[in-house]
Amino acid sequence: MRPLKDAQLGAFTFFASALPHDVCGSNGLPLTPNSIKILGRFQILKTVTHPRLCQYVDISRGKHERLIVVAEHFESSLSDFQKQGIKASSEKVLQVAYELLEGLDFMNKHGMVHRALSAHNVLMDCKGNVKLAKFGLYHMTDHGADVDFPIGYPSYLAPEVIAQGSFHPSDSSHDEAPLPSGPKTDVWSLGVLLFELCAGRRLLQNIEISERLKFILTLGCMDDIVTVLAEEHGCLDAIKELPENVLELLRKCLTFLPSKRPTPAELLGDPIFNGVSCLYTPFKKPVSLFSSSLRCAHLELPEDISDLCKDDDEDYLSERAINEVYHLWCLAGGDLEKELTNKGIIQSKPPICTLANFVLEDGESFGQRRDRSFLLDDTTVTLSLCQLGNRLRDVAGEAYYPLLEDEQSSLPQSNSSNELSTTVKLPLIIRERDTEYQLIRIILFDRLLKAYPYKKNLVWKEARVDIPPLVRGLVWAALLGIEGDIQAKYESTDKDTPIPTDRQIEVDIPRCHQYDELLSSPQGHIKFRRVLKAWVVSHPDLVYWQGLDSLCAPFLYLNFNNEALAYACMSAFIPKYLYNFFLKDNSHVIQEYLTVFSQMIAFHDPELSNHLNEIGFIPDLYAIPWFLTMFTHVFPLHKIFHLWDTLLLGNSSFPFCIGVAILQQLRDRLLANGFNECILLFSDLPEIDIERCVRESINLFCWTPKSATYRQHAQPPKAAGDNGFGKAASYYTSDYQDMPKTDLSRDPLALCDLKAEVSPRISAEDLIDLCELSLSGPGKRTRAGKPKIVAVDIRNLEDFNRGHISGSINIPFSTAFGPNSELVQCPATGVLQSYRGRVIVIISHAITNAIMFAAHLVKVNFPRVCFLDGGINKLKPTGLLTVPSPMI
Known part of the structure; x- marks a missing residue:
């Protein structure tokens, strides 16, 4: 969106038509409220950006079908000329006409017409240029079908x-709705506006509405409508004095028959504007972030670079985008209903005054007359930015232009920088509501995204701190590595031809996150259908499984006006986290995934794992919807956003850690219950603290060796080289599968063998890496200064003395456990007890012994137990085995 600059934020309100409560649609579901329909159609208006149009910002839905629209606003309008009785010069008339036609033509190219043109809806900015307001009212109300008032003003229609005539869907006297108005209807309204400018007064001002309509209809019998209007309003002399080109423009606009009336596009190319059009530069739509075109090709530096510098008293906030300013206004305590109530636009009444009418048998009705407050009051209230300005008064100018390479760029230089550095440590939900903190984060991410993909490593680095909700959609796309002309690819995909999956998609969409107003709107359903079909068609080797709609929901919500980006994000997300999950026969993929998850539960929480296995409550019974939808079927969208903010920073094994973290939040209840109670618990999952879940998931992820979550059916290795996110990010964003395979790598394992193992395997290279981490510098030890890993060699003492990993302890397998699988108390096992809590890696000659030893440790509730894949033989060629010195 363009900067706020000299504009203001304005709000106006209206009511959608109420629907009967006892009527259902053809699918058996309740009818979608008209306010929801309007809210869905409104969204596209936020993308219609042009210098001659007031930018739409937001729409909110209140009680009783009330809608409040926020848009760019200016106090001055063409009605000021009428109030002052000023006759505009011919130059001014042509200027206004050309600028209005530019705006109308741009709207027409987007399939819209204004239909509500009037003097007070044609605003003027500080330079006297035209800004069309309320141009989207006709579009968002489905040509007036979803409201109880007509769109437009009789004098200008x-x-x-x-x-x-007027029409309402509930009116049985009309068989069918009138055809929507076309571009030529606005040209007539333009002619009336220009006539009023020339005459210096309003047309048909002192005539009753019925008389106005009769008069306008009788104009069809006149040859020169302009002359008739001038005579009617006593300004014939003033009109005759107009230049011929202005008179010609008025006659063309006020042509009675639509077939002979020109369109805005035709008028723009008329010779009438030969002397005006050369003063205007054709509008070029800014290049989007993900495009094949250069985003900076149009940028020019001024001859004097000092012109870019601002004074200390400059209003930096006005340089920010309108949607950013509005977002911060809301965070600073802005309340739309309160603003409108204070201006008397919203008037509350005592309940006794809102009683419904009642009708007797003879048809006589008693009660209130129709409440006129439910009709359209098109007054626009200016939203005061004073409170926001006061909230941001301590933010220094440097904070609006952070240096990206500065190590302190994430901490703005302001009088309250200490306060902001403290804010970083607060819970995420508090940070997201902190006005000053969000301003800093939005500005920083805005600059980083403008430099994407060159600065993608910094995007990743800052995303580890948090992601501002306002830019979450674009940041997610950057984290997923979206690049190139995504729009062309999406448009080239056939989304219209019927396919066998259509029926299932139609059934799933009305059940997918329909508590959300945006996704439950008809426009949301249409976009859902298009994105899902695009994915199905472009992935012929995969099939549509139930749950794909839930995966699509977060991306569609964040990119509601950019289906191509939602599709691109979804197409990048699935291979990374759900590779081959959507095969026609995905049983082997799912079973391997659930088996690895079971091993992760045993690795991090053996007591819980033992209990769940004992009662037979296996992951197959509850975890498939978790992972098939990456938890979108389990949690509402606002929780998914916070969860995925972290998920997208991790590799494909991170979902395992999320699953374990969820179980640990329910740990006490699970341990206290049997199979039936656990089934009931998961049929209606209790409230989960997502911030705690994320925090614990990260801790679990850091404790999990990368090769422990190795899966044969994970995404194949990517091309060699840097993944594009920089070295700092590579460890977290890359999978074990992406690492070059060596003799020390983990070998593939049959699913039946994998299921027989309680604890995970780790590779020899992982063991070496972890041992080096624990023995190297102080930053690679635990807080207590102890290593995070201990290697337990279960070979007999003779084999151990021939060569072992440095620092490992020897506990022969035959001496460690008694007949009942209890841990035998001896010096060696006593040492093992002291290592409880660290990663315990079992090393042996025979892999079966390592499997059994690890299973025994899990049975006695030892956490973080794994064993070396391939055993000691994998380490012999490395030369890392040492011979112990004689013991004293």
């Missing part, structure tokens, strides 16, 4: 619109 074209004759063909008046001839159609």
Whole structure:
């Protein structure tokens, strides 16, 4: 969106038509409220950006079908000329006409017409340029079908619109709705506006509405409508004094028959504007972030670079985008309903005054007359930014232009920098509501995204701190590595031809996150359908499984007006985290995934694992919807956003850690219950603290060796080289599968063998790496200064003395456990007890002994137990085995 600059934020409100409560649609579900329909259609208006149009910002839905629209606003309008009785010069008339036609033509190219043109809806900025307001009212209300009032003003409506009459869907006297108005209806309204500018007064001002309509309809019999209007309003002399080109423009606009009336596009190319059009530069839409075009090709530096510098008293906030300013206004305590109530637009009444009417048998009705507050009051209230300005008064100018390479860039230089550095440590939900903190984060991410993909490593680095909600959609796309002309690829995908999956998609969409107003709107359903079909068609080797709609929901919500980006993100997300999950026969993929998850539960929480296995409550009974939808079927969207903010920073094994973290939040209840109680518990999952879940998932992830979650059916290795996120990010964003395979790598394992193992295997290279980490510098030890890993060699003493990993302890397998699998108390096992809590790696000659030893440790509740894949033989060629010195 463009900067706020000299504009203001304005809000106006209206009511959608109420629907009967006892009527259902053809699918048996309740009808979608008209306010939800309007809210869905409104979204596209936020993308319609042009210098002649007031930028739409937001829409909110209140009680009783009330809608409040926020848009760019200016106090000055064409009605000021009428109030002052000023006759505009011919130059001004042509300027206004050309600028209005530019705005109308741009709207028409987007499939919209204004239909509500009037003097007070044609605003003027500080330079006197035209800004069309409320141009989206006709579009968002489905040509007026979803509201109880007509769209447009009788004095300005074209004759063909008046001839159609008013219409409401609930009115049984009309068989069918009138045809939507076309671009030519606005040209008539433009002609009336220009006539008023020339005459210096309003047309048909002192005539009753019915008389106005009769008069306009009678104009069809006149040859020169301009002359008739001038005579009617006593300004014939003033009109005759106008230049011929202005008179010609008025006659073309006020052509009675639509077939002979020009469109805005035709008028723009008319010779009438030859002397005006050269003063305007054709509008070029800014290049989007993900495009094949250069984003900076149009940028030019001023001849004097000092012109870029601002004074200390400059309003930096006005340079920010309108949607950013509004977002911060809301965070600073802005309340739309309160603003409108204070101005008297919203008027509350005591309940006794809102009683419904009642009708007697003879048809006589008693009660209130129709509440006129439910009709349209098009007054626009200016939203005061004073409170926001006061909240941000301590933010220094440097904070609006952070240096990206500065190590302190994430901590703004302001009078309250200490306070902001403290804010970083607060819970995420508090940070997201802190006005000053969000300003700093939004500005920083805005600059990083503009430099994407060159600065993708810094995007990743800052995303580890947090992601501002306002830019979450673009940041996610950057984290997923989206690049190139995504729009062209999406448009080239056939989303219209019927396919066998259509029926299942139609059934799933009305059940997917329908508590959300945006996704439950008809426009949301249409976009859902298109994105899902695009994915199915472009992945012929995969099939549509139930749950794919839930995966699509977060991306569609964040990129509601950019289906191509939602599709691109979804297409990048699935191979990374759900590779081959959507095969026609995905049983082997799912079973391997659930087996690894079971091993992760045993690795991190053996007591819980033992209990769940004892009662037969296996992951197959509850975890498939978790992983098939990456938890989107389990949690509402606002929790998914916080969860995925971290998920996208991790590799494909991170979901295992999320699953374990969820179980640990329910740990006490699971341990206290049997199979039936656990089934009931997961049928209606209790409230999960997502911030705690994320925090614990990260801790679990850091404790998990990378090769412990190795899966044969994970995504194949990517091309060699840096993954594009920099060295700092590579460890977390890359999978074990991406690492070059060597003789020390973990070998593939049959699913039946994998299921027989309680604890995970780790590779020899992982063991070496972990041992080096624990024995190297102080930053690679635990807080207590102890190594995070201990190697337990279970070979007999003779084999151990021939060569072993440095620092490992020897506990022969035959001496460690008694007949009942209890841990035998001896010096060696006593040492093992002292290592409880660290990663215990079992090393042996025979892999079966390592499997059994690890299973025994898990049975006695030893956490973080794993064993070396391939045994000691994998380490012999490395030369890392040492011979112990004689013991004293």
